Amino acid sequence: MKELLVRLTGIYGPSGREEAVRQAIRQEIEGFVDEITEDVMGNLIAVKKSSNPDAKKVMLAAHMDQIGLIVTNIDENGFLRFSNVGGVSPFNVLHRRVVFQNGVTGAVSYETELDDMKKLKLDKMYIDIGARSREEAGKHVQIGDAAVYHAPMAQSGDRYFGCAMDDRAGCAVLVETIRSVKESPNELIFVFTVQEEVGLRGAKTSAYTINPDIGISVDVTLTGDTPKSRPMAVNLGDGPAVKVKDASVICHPKVKDLMIQRAEEAGIPYQLEVLEYGGTDSGAIHLSREGVPSGVISIPCRYVHSAHEMVDRNDLENAVKLLTCILEKEIV
Amino acid sequence: MKDFLAELIEIPGGSGYEEQAAELIAKEFSRLCDQVHTDSFYNVYGIKRGSVSLESGERPKVMLAAHMDEIALMVKDIDEKGFLRFTSIGGVDQRILLAQEVTVHGREKLYGIVSTVPPHLQDAGEAQKVIKMKDMCIDVGLPPDRVKKLVRVGDLITFRSPLATMQGSMVNGKSIDDRASVVMLAEVMRELDRLQYAAEVYCVATVQEEVGTRGAVISTYKVQPDIGIAIDVTHGETPDAPKEDTYAMDKGIAICKGPNMHPGLTEKLIETAREYGIEYQISVAPGPTGTDARSMQISRSGVPTILLELPLRYMHTTVETLNLDHIKSGARLLALFIASLKEGWQEWLKY
Structure with missing residues (x-):
């Protein structure tokens, strides 16, 4: 798991530019599935067929994309102005190192004459790639290029932290689940989605194509276990979370109850998650066509959308176990 | 009618947890229509087929939507x-x-x-x-x-707030938003039985409206109607609320105008009300409404949609107050409107 996570979190892939992530995941799952395709949006779709003639179609989704900064203007002194791709907080990106697709790195800073840090907004900020002029900057970066955090994964005991755990941790869990599931009475369609961070857009189109009976997405969720954090009954390391609701989806009670039942049967630790803000791919999947009963397995994660998103190894491993238990048996 | 409302509002049905409410609604609908179906999200579809046949053979498929979920x-x-x-x-x-x-x-x-x-x-x-x-x-x-x-x-x-009867025809309780409109669907079915009509009518009690008209998204996709009609509540007038955003409690149901609603069909609905002397008010929504009409209009290739609104005081409280007469007169108006869809109804959908 660790090596996979190091590899996946180190790859460049802001929303809309997921090609390197897609390539890496394809390599990881080749030989473990019956069929791999890519669609026009860039979703990577891997199918594990079933010998059961009444197999239900189960769509599993984890998103490949990460948040990023997109260059909107290059000033005469070579500083890059930028906008956000997905949910970027000025405080999270301030004085971070960022990297472009071609490997060019820069530092994010702000107009220091700003009198009140509460007023810090992205339009008062810029990326400094060390260029001395617009011409010099233009040799390395074009308007429309996007940068992501440059923060290689680190480890402290069971805790891993780095950028893009949201949602490469989910991708890693799905990859390991693909390797772990033996025989299933269900047809399993694993979708590594694009553009989740800009509105669940890859999940929307892939769910339409697949037209599944059940949808399950795997994504990170917030925790309530850090000093004076917003209260939330999810702790890092207490097990994968079975989502009840977030702002994008109220998980289907039957899918949620099935997840709980499988966790309890197998003695896998789990938590129940009520997330008051934010959404995930199941938000799009469950409203596809005539409706797809959907649920979510969440990976508790501290500091989501920062350069140091922190997850716990045990939660990841238990998420793989739980998903495997769910998929190897009849679904609802 | 009042008994059904009283029974219905007592059933718990927060968005996403409508199974019990769906059961009761399906039971009531099954007495009043040809076919009842409940989908995996607990949207309930009551289907009625008119006996009038049109020469063209193309019956209008009309979908009515009222949401059963509650805050x-x-x-x-x-x-x-x-x-x-x-x-x-x-x-x-x-x-x-x-x-x-x-x-x-x-x-x-x-x-x-x-x-x-x-x-x-x-x-x-x-x-x-x-x-x-x-x-x-x-x-x-x-x-x-x-x-x-x-x-x-x-x-x-x-x-917890069961139906209380006030003076006149006023009642109050929880989740009258929008179960009063679900009751109105049943009344529309009763009214239709007194009329000759050609349409195929889908009365849909929808789920998860309060969290983003989600039940309407999937049910409209499923039904694929020619005409969409949403029924929801709007604000009834009180001394402290802004006049321009509230409607009289005794002047009939409100017919909503704005870009979310099809102008031709809205005009036909108003004509029907005038023709039969049914009192109505005009409400205005400058953008996509916060009702099922929002999603019905943009389902698949688009659905000409209209919206009727019951004036309701104290919305999203446990004492939501409504005039029962509005359910009756609104249902009559809708049934008459549906019955007026005859040969050439497709012309009504043009701009």
Whole structure:
């Protein structure tokens, strides 16, 4: 798991530019599935067929994309102005190192004459790639290029932290689940989605194509276990979370109850998650066509959308176990 | 009609948890229409086919939508003393929550109240402050170990407020938004039985409207109607509410105008009301409405949609107040409108 996570979190892939992530995941799952395709949006779709003639179609989704900064203007002194791709907080990106697709790195800073840090907004900020002029900057970066955090994964005991755990941790869990599931009475369609961070857009189109009976997405969720954090009954390391609701989806009670039942049967630790803000791919999947009963397995994660998103190894491993238990048996 | 409303509003049905409400609605619909179907999200479809045949052979497929879900609360955490922390499902006004009676749907149904600090114990000026939902808790009157056995994070909490009869034809209670309109669907079916009509009518009691018209998204996709009609509530006038956004409680149902609604069909609806002397008001929505009409209009290739609204006082409280006469007159208007879809009805859909 660790090596996979190091590899996946180190790859460049802001929303809309997921090609390197897609390539890496394809390599990881080749030989473990019956069929791999890519669609026009860039979703990577891997199918594990079933010998059961009444197999239900189960769509599993984890998103490949990460948040990023997109260059909107290059000033005469070579500083890059930028906008956000997905949910970027000025405080999270301030004085971070960022990297472009071609490997060019820069530092994010702000107009220091700003009198009140509460007023810090992205339009008062810029990326400094060390260029001395617009011409010099233009040799390395074009308007429309996007940068992501440059923060290689680190480890402290069971805790891993780095950028893009949201949602490469989910991708890693799905990859390991693909390797772990033996025989299933269900047809399993694993979708590594694009553009989740800009509105669940890859999940929307892939769910339409697949037209599944059940949808399950795997994504990170917030925790309530850090000093004076917003209260939330999810702790890092207490097990994968079975989502009840977030702002994008109220998980289907039957899918949620099935997840709980499988966790309890197998003695896998789990938590129940009520997330008051934010959404995930199941938000799009469950409203596809005539409706797809959907649920979510969440990976508790501290500091989501920062350069140091922190997850716990045990939660990841238990998420793989739980998903495997769910998929190897009849679904609802 | 009043009995059905009274029975229906007492059933818990926070968005996403409508199974029980769907059961009752399906039972009522099955008495009134040709076919009833409930989908995996608990949208209930009551289907009626008119006996008039059109020469062209193309019956208009009309979908009526009224949502059965209600605003509710959900357990977010349980503290060490057994008090429940909670969040909201749908737009709950935190000012009305203190001392409210609720049902916690745990492993058993538990009676609970939203706890509040008595005036005697408040600091000076505290009564002037709005207490936020995140600082409130629910007391179910049990010791912490019992609470932890019976209640879990994610359990639904609904309000307790049965139907009360006021003066005249006014009633109040919880979740009259939008179950009054579900009752109206049943009344439309009854009215249709008195008429000759050609349409195939899908009366759909939808789910999850309060969290983003989600039931309407999937049910409209499924039905694929020629004409969409949403029924919801709008604000009834009170002395303290802005005049331009509220409607009389005794002047008929409101017909909504704006870009979300098809102008031709809206005009036909108004003509029908005039022709039969049914009182109505005009409401205005400058953009996509906060009703099922929002999603119905943009389903698949687009659906010409109209919207009727029942004036309702004290929306999203436990004393939502409604004039029952509006259900009757609104249902009659809708049935007459549906019956007026005859040969050449397709012309009505043109701009």
